[in-house]
Amino acid sequence: MCSPKIAQVVAERIQRQGVPNPSRRNFLKLGGLTAAAGLAAGAGLLNPSRVRADSHAMSEVVDLSHIFSTSLPTYDKTALPSVQDVVTVQANGYYIQQWTFGEHTGTHLDIPAHFIADGETVDNYAISAFVSPAVVIDISAKAVEDPEAMVTVEDIQAWESANGELPAGALVCMYSGWDTRWEDIAAFRNEDSGGVMRFPGFSPEAATFLVEQRDIHGIAVDTLSLDIGSSSTFDVHFTILGAGKYGIENVANLKALIGKPAQVIVGVPRFAKGSGGPCRVMGLV
Amino acid sequence: MCSPKIAQVVAERIQRQGVPNPSRRNFLKLGGLTAAAGLAAGAGLLNPSRVRADSHAMSEVVDLSHIFSTSLPTYDKTALPSVQDVVTVQANGYYIQQWTFGEHTGTHLDIPAHFIADGETVDNYAISAFVSPAVVIDISAKAVEDPEAMVTVEDIQAWESANGELPAGALVCMYSGWDTRWEDIAAFRNEDSGGVMRFPGFSPEAATFLVEQRDIHGIAVDTLSLDIGSSSTFDVHFTILGAGKYGIENVANLKALIGKPAQVIVGVPRFAKGSGGPCRVMGLV
Secondary structure: OOOHHHHHHHHHHHHHOOOOOOOHHHHHHHHHOOHHHHHHHHOOOOOHHHHHHHHOOOOOEEEOEOOEOOOOOOOOOOOOOEEEEEEOHHHHOOOEEEEEEEOOOOOEEEOHHHOOOOOOOOOOOOHHHHEEEEEEEEOHHHHHHOOOOEEOHHHHHHHHHHHOOOOOOEEEEEEOOHHHHOOOHHHHHOEOOOOOEOOOEEOHHHHHHHHHHOOEEEEEEOOOOOOOOOOOOOHHHHHHHHOOOEEEEOEOOHHHHOOOOOEEEEEOOOEOOOOEEEOEEEEEO | OOOHHHHHHHHHHHHHOOOOOOOHHHHHHHHHOOHHHHHHHHOOOOOHHHHHHHHOOOOOEEEOEOOEOOOOOOOOOOOOOEEEEEEOHHHHOOOEEEEEEEOOOOOEEEOHHHOOOOOOOOOOOOHHHHEEEEEEEEOHHHHHHOOOOEEOHHHHHHHHHHHOOOOOOEEEEEEOOHHHHOOOHHHHHOEOOOOOEOOOEEOHHHHHHHHHHOOEEEEEEOOOOOOOOOOOOOHHHHHHHHOOOEEEEOEOOHHHHOOOOOEEEEEOOOEOOOOEEEOEEEEEO
């Protein structure tokens, strides 16, 4: 399928690896970039990969998403994705997989329609809410002692004592350390002897505080649910989604954001009438 | 499922709408934000939704993605997604859809493994490449005259004459105006009388120029393929993916980025061994 000339060019290109490196000055000149934006680029906020290479800058893109596979922890343990090859490079000259999965699988978004009858769906939810300053509440020490440790109002207030009031439009993230269990489905679901899951989440009071007293975009957890594992009333879901906010579950690597100014981007496909969906969650640190 | 108290809180909350608005000063104080980052926030680059409300700033998050549905233009017109309700709020108290689709459907990413036997897959592709300065090449005038208009080396050089050399790590985007045809599948695929699709794309020479002479992250098009519709050799695919770069197809709304400094974020789920996948493409203008 590939013309010999192009194939040769590509092969040579791959062998060579090196690329010309346009001057930083040209980058900053781009399309009338302002001085402020120039400074942002210098601080690594506009183009982290570029700036990192230049200046040993603090800037980095952190992957806050687990790999989406056919073997991962799910809330309903019978609801696993499936995948098959549609075409392969060997047989067809190109490669495509076909997936089947429920919208609440892997690192994924909960949007109001997931629990609220007339709630907004993901295809038309305001996209500006998917770019947010990150606030990470670290309850990992509590979670070692108690698998159903919760982010409480007091935890949020302690964060504010150290950092100031939650920024407007924040994504408030629970870091419980649960993401290190991801590869061990039983440990991640953590069923007790009665078959009830036990893992950390937000307290209902903290959810109410966040939607009543603060101006957030949403909340995120590194576990299977915004509510603790044994919840049967899903109060946190109803409070957050009922207020038109969103949740993210099964987030990874939040530890890398603790104590640092960071933005979180939620890259979720625009599933028509979607209740949420698997997404790429990215931290710009 | 919802406790009456929480339900009441939520109902009151929804009625009331208003939220306390933490001061801008508190946002800028967050976690040791630098002066440069402060300026970036002022220019709307850190938290566009926040800044827009404050200061009539230029900043905005542009949705560069079409809605992902069961009725959309596809390269293979027989390969359409399907969807079903797994549970609904009415019947079950919560709502989840289950989707089945090929990875190259809707606004989606092509990663090297799509055409290259040992190419990188999407789950482990370097995430920093998914944050890029956007460069939009406007060929919409040509595309009115010729449905197989191409982004040529000369088009790129004309952009550079006006704006300086392509920034390192750029996502070079073709704006042909084709996104306005999205709702009309026949017009988007634009088959001629012989059943051959006719739509714009990059020229093979432009693709070679970009991987040989410039340092790009990838390219994007507002049509079904990086190559023009009638291509049977997929030279642009082989050149871009063979060089370890990526492509994005069926991008929307690129017109909103023309002539403006902008970043593009590619939010693609981490499909295991994925050849790409449906994604949320976001422009930060």
